[in-house]
Amino acid sequence: MSDTAISPPTDALSPDDVERKSALSRMKLVATSLLVFAALVFLATSLASNDDGVIGYVRAVAEAAMVGALADWFAVTALFRHPLGIPIPHTAIIPKRKDQIGRSLGDFVESNFLTAEVIDQRLRGASIGRRAGEWLADPAHAERAGEAVSDVLHGGLEVLDDDEIQLGVEHFVEARIHATDVAPLLGRGIALTIEGGHHQRLLDAVLVGARGFLEDNRGVFRRRLDEESPWWVPDGIDDRVFDKIYTAVGRFVDDVHSSPRHEVRAAVDQRVGDFAERLQNDPALHAKGEELKAELLAHPEFRRWIDSLWGEAKQAMLEATDDPESELRRRLVGSLQRLGTRLATEPELQRKIDDWVSTAVAHVVENYRTEVSEIISSTVAKWDADATAEKLELQVGRDLQFIRINGTIVGGLAGFVIHAVGELL
Numbered sequence: 401m402s403d404t405a406i407s408p409p410t411d412a413l414s415p416d417d418v419e420r421k422s423a424l425s426r427m428k429l430v431a432t433s434l435l436v437f438a439a440l441v442f443l444a445t446s447l448a449s450n451d452d453g454v455i456g457y458v459r460a461v462a463e464a465a466m467v468g469a470l471a472d473w474f475a476v477t478a479l480f481r482h483p484l485g486i487p488i489p490h491t492a493i494i495p496k497r498k499d500q501i502g503r504s505l506g507d508f509v510e511s512n513f514l515t516a517e518v519i520d521q522r523l524r525g526a527s528i529g530r531r532a533g534e535w536l537a538d539p540a541h542a543e544r545a546g547e548a549v550s551d552v553l554h555g556g557l558e559v560l561d562d563d564e565i566q567l568g569v570e571h572f573v574e575a576r577i578h579a580t581d582v583a584p585l586l587g588r589g590i591a592l593t594i595e596g597g598h599h600q601r602l603l604d605a606v607l608v609g610a611r612g613f614l615e616d617n618r619g620v621f622r623r624r625l626d627e628e629s630p631w632w633v634p635d636g637i638d639d640r641v642f643d644k645i646y647t648a649v650g651r652f653v654d655d656v657h658s659s660p661r662h663e664v665r666a667a668v669d670q671r672v673g674d675f676a677e678r679l680q681n682d683p684a685l686h687a688k689g690e691e692l693k694a695e696l697l698a699h700p701e702f703r704r705w706i707d708s709l710w711g712e713a714k715q716a717m718l719e720a721t722d723d724p725e726s727e728l729r730r731r732l733v734g735s736l737q738r739l740g741t742r743l744a745t746e747p748e749l750q751r752k753i754d755d756w757v758s759t760a761v762a763h764v765v766e767n768y769r770t771e772v773s774e775i776i777s778s779t780v781a782k783w784d785a786d787a788t789a790e791k792l793e794l795q796v797g798r799d800l801q802f803i804r805i806n807g808t809i810v811g812g813l814a815g816f817v818i819h820a821v822g823e824l825l
Contacts, residue, residue: 420794427801434808435469438462460819461812468811472804479800480789494792495785502780506773514769516762523761529753533743536736546733550721557714557721566710573706577697583689587679590672599672600665607657614650621646 445459477483478491494501512518535541593599614621622642629638656664679685696702720728742749780788793800 417794420798424794424797424801427798427805431469431473431801431804431808434805435466435473438465438469438808438812442466456823457816457819460815462815464815464818465808465812468814469804469808471811472807476800476803480793480797481786492789494789498783498785498788499777499781502777505780506776509776510769510773514765514772516766519761519765520758523758524754527750527754528757529743529750532753533740533745533750536740537744538740539733539737542733542737542740545736546729547724549732549736550729554718554721557718560714562710562714565714566707569710570706573709574697577693581686581689582693583679583682583686586689587676587681590676590679594669594673594676599668600660603665603668604657607653611650611653611657614646614653618646 439462441462442459445455445462448455448459474483478488479493481495482488482492536545590599625638625642626635656662659665679689717728720726723729743753
């Protein structure tokens with residue numbers, strides 16, 4: 401960055417600055433008028449032929465008042481510029497010592513304001529947890545907070561590097577799949593299915609489907625029998641044989657379906673249980689599962705699915721954050737409102753939030769307050785010296801004019817006292 405001096409932000413005066421400038425001009429006029437008045441009185445009394453009595457006192461007061469006014473005018477003016485443009489030593493103090501003032505101001509702020517003790521005391525007295533809870537408990541405020549969080553989330557998603565995120569998702573998914581033993585996992589899943597009796601409901605569904613399949617394809621089976629039966633067997637015999645076989649098969653299916661303790665069900669239990677046990681403990685099945693897993697990871701369709709995960713997830717989240725009626729937004733607003741209700745009514749939770757905020761801010765202050773001090777000093781250092789003096793004079797110049805006024809009055813009183821003492825002696 402260039403080291404060229406820049407003006408402090410005074411180009412566009414605020415309404416308050418306009419008022420300060422007007423008040424400063426009025427006070428300068430008052431102080432200068434007192435000086436001029438004292439000078440005129442001194443001149444008038446000096447022209448008098450006799451300086452005894454009242455005239456002497458008036459001239460002494462005017463003379464001392466004039467000296468006091470000039471001295472304080474010099475002192476006040478010397479803060480901001482050279483009096484009468486004369487480069488007298490130790491004048492124009494603010495322009496000359498601007499950088500030092502900036503450093504001192506930064507050090508003052510750092511030492512007296514940016515301390516953990518001050519911040520902690522201020523934050524704990526602010527009841528941040530309770531006030532935040534009361535604010536969030538209002539549905540309208542929770543809606544606004546949810547919208548703000550959604551905007552932050554949307555912006556964060558937009559600036560993420562999609563390629564890097566996608567690569568990370570791929571590595572995560574593949575690592576998790578590689579780390580998972582397929583056969584034992586499948587075996588445990590089947591065992592849990594058996595424990596819950598879910599496999600029997602699956603068997604019932606298969607039996608119902610088989611019964612419907614038989615009914616729907618009766619004609620197909622009958623024609624198949626005609627094709628397979630010898631030519632010399634009469635059709636009547638084929639019909640009776642088909643009916644017996646078909647009826648027996650249908651009855652068998654119905655018996656298994658209607659009897660919870662049928663031997664077929666017991667056999668299914670045994671075989672499925674044995675298979676689940678083998679999946680968990682048989683090295684051959686374990687190796688086969690790993691082989692199938694490797695084939696799955698290498699399959700083009702599976703690779704395309706992994707490649708699409710982040711893009712689809714990001715698009716879904718972007719749409720959800722933009723839609724006030726989305727499930728994400730509704731859940732977010734509801735969660736914020738519930739959090740607000742808890743914060744507003746639970747003192748212990750309020751204390752935790754206050755402690756967390758105080759600790760977090762104190763940590764930031766303790767570790768970065770030097771940077772704040774450097775920002776102040778470096779910013780002031782880049783300001784134009786004369787413009788800085790004008791800015792400061794605008795802020796405090798009106799009050800400093802009272803020094804001139806008081807100097808005129810006090811000088812006059814001092815002149816009166818000195819003259820009176822001289823007369824007495």
